[in-house]
Amino acid sequence: xxxxxxxxxxxxxxxxxxxxxxxxxxxxxxxxxxxxxxxxxxxxxxxxxxxxxxxxxxxxxxxxxxxxxxxxxxxxxxxxxxxxxxxxxxxxxxxxxxxxxxxxxx
Numbered sequence: 001x002x003x004x005x006x007x008x009x010x011x012x013x014x015x016x017x018x019x020x021x022x023x024x025x026x027x028x029x030x031x032x033x034x035x036x037x038x039x040x041x042x043x044x045x046x047x048x049x050x051x052x053x054x055x056x057x058x059x060x061x062x063x064x065x066x067x068x069x070x071x072x073x074x075x076x077x078x079x080x081x082x083x084x085x086x087x088x089x090x091x092x093x094x095x096x097x098x099x100x101x102x103x104x105x106x
Contacts, residue, residue, distance in 0.1 A: 014042065014043060014044040014061060015042070015061060015067065015083065015087060017038075017042060017083060017087070017090040018083070018084070018086075018087050018088040018089045018090055019088065019089050019090070020038070020089075020090050020091075020092075021089065021090070021091050021092070022034070022091070022092040023091065023092065023093050023094065023095075025093075025094040025095060026079060026092045026093055026094050028077075028094070029073045029077060029079055029092070029094070030073050030074055030075070033071075033073040033074055034073070034079075034092055037069070037071040037079075037081060038081060038090075038092070040069070040071070041067070041069040041071075041081045041083070041090075044057075044058075044061070045069075046067075046068075046069040046070070047069040047070045047071040047081075048070045048071065048072065048078075049068070049069060049070050053068070057069075060085070064085055064086075064087075065085050066082065066083065066084055066085045067082070067083040068080055068081065068082040068083070069081045069082075077094070078094075079092060079093065079094050080092070080093045080094075081093075
């Protein structure tokens with residue numbers, strides 16, 4: 001079960017994060033790396049996504065779609081930060097389902 005973390009919004013953020021959760025596996029990541037990546041995600045820096053996914057995120061800022069970013073921690077471990085379309089929840093995940101992967105453009 002994901003664990004909730006409290007994150008304070010910044011006035012210059014691009015969108016509302018909602019409740020912030022990390023899956024149990026994500027707690028293996030360096031927390032400092034997660035928080036830095038979360039700030040990047042919150043400011044519209046989508047990390048290591050392809051240009052098509054970057055454009056999809058930019059459009060989602062305006063039409064209310066899901067936002068997702070891809071980052072790597074200091075040990076090279078890939079993880080995702082996903083904010084749901086209704087902006088009520090943001091998750092940090094190490095492993096995402098094939099369904100989620102199929103939503104990526106590339």
